Structure formats: C-alpha cells, structure tokens
Amino acid sequence: MNYPKEIRINEMVLRDGLQLEEKVLSVEEKHSIYDSLKKAGIQSFEFGSFVHPKLVPQMANSGELFTEIAQDAEGIELIALVPNLKGAQKAQELQVKEINFVFSASDTHNMQNVRKTTEQSIEELKEIHSFSKESGMKLNVTVATSFGCPFEGEIPESRVLSCLKELEPLQIHTVTLADTTGMANPKQVSELMSKVVSEFPQLDLGLHFHNTRGMGLANILAGIEAGVTRFDAALGGLGGCPFAPGATGNVCTEDVVHMLHSMGMETNADLSALLEASASLEKLIGHPNKSYILKAGPYDRKYPVPELSN
Amino acid sequence: MNYPKEIRINEMVLRDGLQLEEKVLSVEEKHSIYDSLKKAGIQSFEFGSFVHPKLVPQMANSGELFTEIAQDAEGIELIALVPNLKGAQKAQELQVKEINFVFSASDTHNMQNVRKTTEQSIEELKEIHSFSKESGMKLNVTVATSFGCPFEGEIPESRVLSCLKELEPLQIHTVTLADTTGMANPKQVSELMSKVVSEFPQLDLGLHFHNTRGMGLANILAGIEAGVTRFDAALGGLGGCPFAPGATGNVCTEDVVHMLHSMGMETNADLSALLEASASLEKLIGHPNKSYILKAGPYDRKYPVPELSN
Numbered sequence: 191m192n193y194p195k196e197i198r199i200n201e202m203v204l205r206d207g208l209q210l211e212e213k214v215l216s217v218e219e220k221h222s223i224y225d226s227l228k229k230a231g232i233q234s235f236e237f238g239s240f241v242h243p244k245l246v247p248q249m250a251n252s253g254e255l256f257t258e259i260a261q262d263a264e265g266i267e268l269i270a271l272v273p274n275l276k277g278a279q280k281a282q283e284l285q286v287k288e289i290n291f292v293f294s295a296s297d298t299h300n301m302q303n304v305r306k307t308t309e310q311s312i313e314e315l316k317e318i319h320s321f322s323k324e325s326g327m328k329l330n331v332t333v334a335t336s337f338g339c340p341f342e343g344e345i346p347e348s349r350v351l352s353c354l355k356e357l358e359p360l361q362i363h364t365v366t367l368a369d370t371t372g373m374a375n376p377k378q379v380s381e382l383m384s385k386v387v388s389e390f391p392q393l394d395l396g397l398h399f400h401n402t403r404g405m406g407l408a409n410i411l412a413g414i415e416a417g418v419t420r421f422d423a424a425l426g427g428l429g430g431c432p433f434a435p436g437a438t439g440n441v442c443t444e445d446v447v448h449m450l451h452s453m454g455m456e457t458n459a460d461l462s463a464l465l466e467a468s469a470s471l472e473k474l475i476g477h478p479n480k481s482y483i484l485k486a487g488p489y490d491r492k493y494p495v496p497e498l499s500n
Numbered sequence: 501m502n503y504p505k506e507i508r509i510n511e512m513v514l515r516d517g518l519q520l521e522e523k524v525l526s527v528e529e530k531h532s533i534y535d536s537l538k539k540a541g542i543q544s545f546e547f548g549s550f551v552h553p554k555l556v557p558q559m560a561n562s563g564e565l566f567t568e569i570a571q572d573a574e575g576i577e578l579i580a581l582v583p584n585l586k587g588a589q590k591a592q593e594l595q596v597k598e599i600n601f602v603f604s605a606s607d608t609h610n611m612q613n614v615r616k617t618t619e620q621s622i623e624e625l626k627e628i629h630s631f632s633k634e635s636g637m638k639l640n641v642t643v644a645t646s647f648g649c650p651f652e653g654e655i656p657e658s659r660v661l662s663c664l665k666e667l668e669p670l671q672i673h674t675v676t677l678a679d680t681t682g683m684a685n686p687k688q689v690s691e692l693m694s695k696v697v698s699e700f701p702q703l704d705l706g707l708h709f710h711n712t713r714g715m716g717l718a719n720i721l722a723g724i725e726a727g728v729t730r731f732d733a734a735l736g737g738l739g740g741c742p743f744a745p746g747a748t749g750n751v752c753t754e755d756v757v758h759m760l761h762s763m764g765m766e767t768n769a770d771l772s773a774l775l776e777a778s779a780s781l782e783k784l785i786g787h788p789n790k791s792y793i794l795k796a797g798p799y800d801r802k803y804p805v806p807e808l809s810n
Contacts, residue, residue, distance in 0.1 A: 191687075191690065193687070298805055301808065302805070302806065302808070305808060338799060338800075340801075340802065340803045341802065341803055341804075341805045342802075343800060343802050344800075372796065372799075373799040373800075374799075375759060375762040375763050375799065376721055376759075376763065377501075377503070377762075377763040377764065378762075378763075380501065401792075402792065402796045403755070403758065403759075403792050403793060403796055403798075403799060404717055404752070404755045404759075404792035404793075405717055405759055406714075407714055407715055407717070407718045408717045408718040408721055408759070411686055411718055411721075435803040436796055436797065436801065436803060438795075438796065442714070445713070445714045448713065449685060449686075449713075449714075449715055449718070452685040452687075452688075453685050453686065453687040453688075454687065482711075482712065482713050482714035483713060483714075485748075486682065486712045486713055486746055486748065487746065488713075489648060489682075489683040489684075489685065489713060490648075490653060490654075490683075491650075491746065492650065492651060492652075492653050493650045493651055493745040493746060494651075495608055495612070495651045496612065498611065498612070498615060
C-alpha cells in the first residue's frame, strides 16, 4: 500500500467536541483552545455552529468567538456549521467565509436533528446554495449518519450515493460523509468510499468518524486506502451529537496525527504542541479527555532502564 | 480485500490481563471468568504463568486454577506461560499440555523480564524444547517487543527475523509476535508480517497487540491483511507487562470480536455472552474495564425514536 504523502485534518473540537460538554465554555476559553491548536499547526477549524442557542447552549457564543479569532486567521479556514438557511444568514451577517451545511442520510435522524425529512433539508440546501453564492461564502456539505443511524440502523449505500447525486447540479465540491454515532467498520468504509471516489471524482471528500466502538483509527486507514485525504477530528477525542443517542467522542486529533506520522504520512500538525493543547483542554473542561497519546506518550518514547537488583 | 472466513482468538485475560491488577483474584474468581468465557465460545486460553510468585503474585495460584479448569476442558486449549525451564518443569508436574515460552527480541527488555540476554533465553529454549518433547507438552513461543522496546526504542526487522530463524531447527510451529507495550503501527505490522509470512511459511503465526496508543484494532486488521489469522486478546482490554514501563491493556476481546463480526469474519465467540462476561469481570476487579462495546453496545444497536416536541 502506497499511502499519500499528506493528510488534511479539520479540527472539530470547538464545535462537535464541545457540544456535549456539560460546562459551557466562555469565548475566552474557546479562544485559548483555538490559539493552542493554531500554534500546533492546525489550519482548518469548524469553530462553532449557528443553531438555536436553547437547543445547543454550548454554541451560543460562536458568533463572538468568530469575531475574535477571525482577526488573526491568516491562512486558516474557519468553518461554521449551519443546520438551515437562518444559520447561513447569521453566518453571513458575521462575515463568516465558509459554512458547512449538515443534513442526515437518515430521515429519522434528520427529523430529530432539524425537524425536517432529508428531502426537505436538501430543498433547503438549494436555497442556502443560492444565498451563499450571492454572499460569496464557500459552502461545504456534510452528510450525517452515512454509515448507519442509531434509530433506523443500516443506511443502504444507495441512499448515500443518491444524496450525493442530488448535490451534483449545485456544484458543491467539498463533501464530508459522517459516521455520526460510530457505527462504521473498516470494510464498510472501504466499500462505500471506493464507490463514492469512483462515481464522484470531482469531489473533495472528507470523512468524519466517531470512536464510539474503538474503530475510529482503523476506519480512517480504510478511508485513506480508498483515496480520501481529509478527515475531521477533535482534540482530546471530545464530542458527539446531542440529538443522536449513544453518541460519543470524535476520533482524537492527537491520536490520529500520531498514527499518521508514525506511518510516514504528514500533516501540518506538531504532535508535541498538540499534546500541550490536549493537556490544557483537560484543565478547561475539568475531566480527563480520551487521548491515548496524552496518557502513553508517542510510540518512540523511551524509558530509563531500571537497575537490576541481582 | 478478501478477508479470511475465520479468525482464532487466544484469550489472555487470566494471564496478561490480570497480572497488572492490584487486586489478586482467587482461584474461584478466576474460575468464574474462565467459565463465562468458555460459555461465550472461547476455545483457547493462556490461563496463567509459572513465574516466581514474589515477582508476579497475581499468578501464584495458576497451578491450582489449572487443576480445577482442566477437569472440564474438552476441546479447549489451556496454555501456561513459562519464562524458563523451571516454569516448564512446574507445568509438566501439573500435567499442563501446552506451554508458551516468552523471550524478548530486545536484550534490555529480556534482561528486565528474566535477567538473561535474548541469546541466553534462546539457549534455554533449546533445553525447554527437549524437555517438553520428552514430556509430550506442546511448546509455543512468543517473541516479546517484536515491534519496539520501551527501553531500546526501535527493534529492527532483521532482529525479529533472526530470532525466528533460530527457532527453525527446533521445529516449533506456533509462534506469536508480541507488541508488548503497544508501539506498533499498521504500516509496520503490514511490512514485518508480510516478510515473516513469506520467509516462514511453515509457522502458525499469531499476533499479540496492546492498545496503548489506540491502534490495536487497526494493527489486527493490518495483520489479517498480511495473512495472520490468530490473535491474542484479553476480556475487558485488561493487562500489561509488569516489567515494561508504560504497558497498558491488551486489545479487548469483545471489541476485537465485534469488529471482526461486523466485517463478516467469524470467530467461535458469541458477542452477547462475551459482554456478559465483560460486565461480570468489572465487578470482580472493582473498576471499569476498557471495552468500547460494553459501553456503547454493538453497531446494530437501535434506539427508540423520541417524540418530537413540536
């Protein structure tokens, strides 16, 4: 297997990562996480979402955060999640340059998430597409529950492929398939992504995995082997969807970066600086995060040799 | 990728799994773990080790345990770890039918483990080989730190291959390569195991991974893709080597089985029964274990759909 030279990481901790945390972080606290990640070389962030503050109070200060961090974001992509046109309008008012519209391949999950069927959300996407084109905002799309739904169970490949087909006339090129509650396995990833890569060669494809069932890193490798080079991940492995039962953390950025680097792939990230960011994050959220590497250290960590007693 | 139809699991919880636990389990408690695993279809166990009881007190009752479980072990492999000839003699006295001799590819780790260089341990292996042949015990070999040493760092592939070369004249056919402190990555596993499989086609090869850096499942897949079909794993992901700093749990049996089954591979294990065993294990050891599936449930777990409030 010839692995690609470079993998792009899209950092989700400020959005997906924090939205399940009990503690609502202040703009200042979020800003410090952003700074530590930027210092570690992260160049792409989903920094927050424009959703109803009553539904996801952890994201209520996303606008304020953007206004602060946008002042020092040369060469950095700052992406806002929007669930609907209203969110896109809010993003535009704040001069956000890039939005990520999320809808779900599962009708049931989409209904729980945004009170619409998948078809209705795709209709709304068309409006958002026109609006973002007029406003000069870049529009990305994430298809949630692409690898399974906690309510419906299996999502047929044909369902995901037909969702992608609907995006073609809109010429949306940046699309992420999300395993919202960590149901995917590497064989499934390999099979679906091989089809997606060959049927939609024009797409800049990303994958979004949760490590709910421990297969996050294996799924990333399966994605890479199928030709995908962009992955969402969250510092400390935090995260989960508030409207998907059983949701747990995203794949952990520092663990992903550690694996990729140990296998000879590059990211723009510095692992030591990421581990510092991860340790600071634990202090902010007030509980241990889910990073293996923060606990164990990188694979090349050496220990002093104890003297033998005999 | 055509995956093999069946993967064999060798259950390590009674040996590697328990040897780092603070609480020393009684024969009765260990027996109950054995029974729950046997009920779940596990057919191969490393049930304990014959090492000095002062060095690893958790294993001091391995002999008593064997005497009990051997009475009802039709079709089950019961394997004892032995670090030296004395251990092999002890096993033989108790009428153990299968032993696993462990030495380390790293001199420094081997010295910490058994106060001998690798070469000295291989010399001792020759004696054990003669002894076990005379006694009619089956002899397996595990080469520890095959993917890296916590003291020496990188272990060159040539070192592992030359260890295996030394086993050839002894006609030992069941050999396991162990990633004792979870330093391996999937690329490394793929590269080393492809060489081992092609240079030593006569071997029944196994792999032993720890999930120290979160790559355990990905490493297993890399091993399967290289042609390996036998894997060590421990219920609840317990375990670690007492003489290797930074050692943490083995790959978790129920998480391994869940991944393999979800990818269409078979084991002889029943996942629901394994999860029951895992829940009972937590009660015995008095702290949560490391299983993802015990927490999240299998990938096909479905949740009831909440009523929408509007």
